[in-house]
Amino acid sequence: MYHVRLLHIARSRPLPHRLPLPPPRPPSRRFTVLALESSADDTCAAVVTEDREILSNIVVNQQASLEQYGGIHPYVALHAHQRNMPVVVQRALRDAGLTVNEIDGVAFTRGPGIAGCLSVCGNAARTLAAALSKPLVGVHHMQAHALTPFLTSPPDQLPQYPFLTLLVSGGHTLLLLATSPTSFRILAATLDEAVGNAYDKVAKLLRIPYEGKAAGAAIERLCASEGEGAEIPMPRPIRGRLAFSYTGLHSAVERFLHARKGEVDERTKVGIARSFQKAAVGQLEDKLVLGMRQCAKEGLRVRCLVVSGGVASNQYLRDRLRACLDRESPDKHVSLAFPPPSLCTDNAAMIAWASMHRFLAGETDEYSLESRPVWSLEDLEREEAGPSRS
The missing domain is CATH 3.30.420.40 (ATPase, nucleotide binding domain)
Incomplete structure (x- = not known):
């Protein structure tokens, strides 16, 4: 009965939207973001620093299924993302030479995109950030494309x-x-x-x-x-x-x-x-x-x-x-x-970079942040101009 009562108490309490954040990083250390992307047919993870260095950029595509179906098949794409996401995260960290605890923030594609596909990178990013007490930022996919030259030029x-x-x-x-x-x-x-x-x-x-x-x-x-x-x-x-x-x-x-x-x-x-x-x-x-x-x-x-x-x-x-x-x-x-060309197609490096200004300003999102399959880019300025969410 004692264990049952503890379980009941735990279930009755609302989950916090944000866990306590770790101590600030040393001033000499570069802010480093792990980003995830799965809005369409590519499963992606990347690690990028605030000084525009791409430490890793992993993309697993679905060209075989694209050729078979003449485009993206949402159900097939969803299951491919579910298989591939753990692998690309592991490879991104390994190629960057970092452990997940050395990441300062987690970013993901919030939208727009295919709803089921977006849920894969969203769930993975929210879970990682919450489990590790890292700040989280959801990114507009088209904003990330538009800002990519600021990372690469x-x-x-x-x-x-x-x-x-x-x-x-x-x-x-x-x-x-x-x-x-x-x-x-x-x-x-x-x-x-x-x-x-x-x-x-x-x-x-x-x-x-x-x-x-x-x-x-x-x-x-x-x-x-x-x-x-x-x-x-x-x-x-x-x-x-x-x-x-x-x-x-x-x-x-x-x-x-x-x-x-x-x-x-x-x-x-x-x-x-x-x-x-x-x-x-x-x-x-x-x-x-x-x-x-x-x-x-x-x-x-x-x-x-x-x-x-x-x-x-x-x-x-x-x-x-x-x-x-x-x-x-x-x-x-x-x-x-x-x-x-490698950064023209969907990738997570652009997601990391598009999130960087918000991380550095302390404008992060709650762990309960939901994906937005339909999201006009014109709404972005109004939404980011709201009260700080840090």
């Missing part, structure tokens, strides 16, 4: 505010105006599907082997192959409007293949892939020009374009955007910032 080439940021991935296509690390205005978003998702679907329609890479890389590789293929007509959706639409592009490919009962030779495949890639990137150029002109009307001098997300690793995209900026602003140079 040379000190004399850091983006200057205000800047435009183009976030292009399998789940997002956004053109944003950034005026501070937490202030973002959405200039254009997709009305249907993201550009990366369209790449996934076209790669599946054309039966292009991924060869261990993403769909975008597979299409770019096919486009760069030798030989000429006749291009096919592609739509230019919603001209003159600050919005993206990619459903029409992959539908045009689907209709072309359907008319031929799916039977096309390799030369024709090359022509289709080039037509799609040209139209997909062309739409990004069109909306970028509209966004720059909108900023000019408002008296804002855009000094830099930051491009991130999985599609940003595409070299064809990089070359086209550089040429686009030079045409639109021939007299005033607009710099173009891309993270290294």
Whole structure:
């Protein structure tokens, strides 16, 4: 009965949202963050310091299932994250040469993303932080992409505010105006599907082997192959409007293949892939020009374009955007910032860096913090401007 009563008492008391934090670290020690990411199809863990050193960055992807299903299968992705998360955390700590007790804070992707997938990194981060009495910060995934160049660029080439940021991935296509690390205005978003998702679907329609890479890389590789293929007509959706639409592009490919009962030779495949890639990137150029002109009307001098997300690793995209900026602003140079290809796709190093300013300011979250599958980047400034949660 005594043990039963103790159990009853323990259950009747509310759990604290935050456990006592450890003593402050010595002034000479760099603040070090362990970050976790599992918002879509990559399971990630990284260790990053306040002086921009990436001690480890582990990414386990799901390319085999992406190729099988033509994109992310939420149920399959969830179970892969559950298998992989303990492994990537262990590897991140081992590669960083640190024990978990030497970590100063734990960060994770709070949202947006696939609900089940987000729950894996969220539950792991909350449990680690609570068990070790470490501070916790939940990060907006798209903010992390936008701020990655501040982690990876040379000190004399850091983006200057205000800047435009183009976030292009399998789940997002956004053109944003950034005026501070937490202030973002959405200039254009997709009305249907993201550009990366369209790449996934076209790669599946054309039966292009991924060869261990993403769909975008597979299409770019096919486009760069030798030989000429006749291009096919592609739509230019919603001209003159600050919005993206990619459903029409992959539908045009689907209709072309359907008319031929799916039977096309390799030369024709090359022509289709080039037509799609040209139209997909062309739409990004069109909306970028509209966004720059909108900023000019408002008296804002855009000094830099930051491009991130999985599609940003595409070299064809990089070359086209550089040429686009030079045409639109021939007299005033607009710099173009891309993270290294390995940090364009989802990773936890960017999550760690996006959390760093909050850790150093003592603005941490409660252990009960919930994930947010739907979360507008425009809400970030208002939410972070609230009362301190340390």
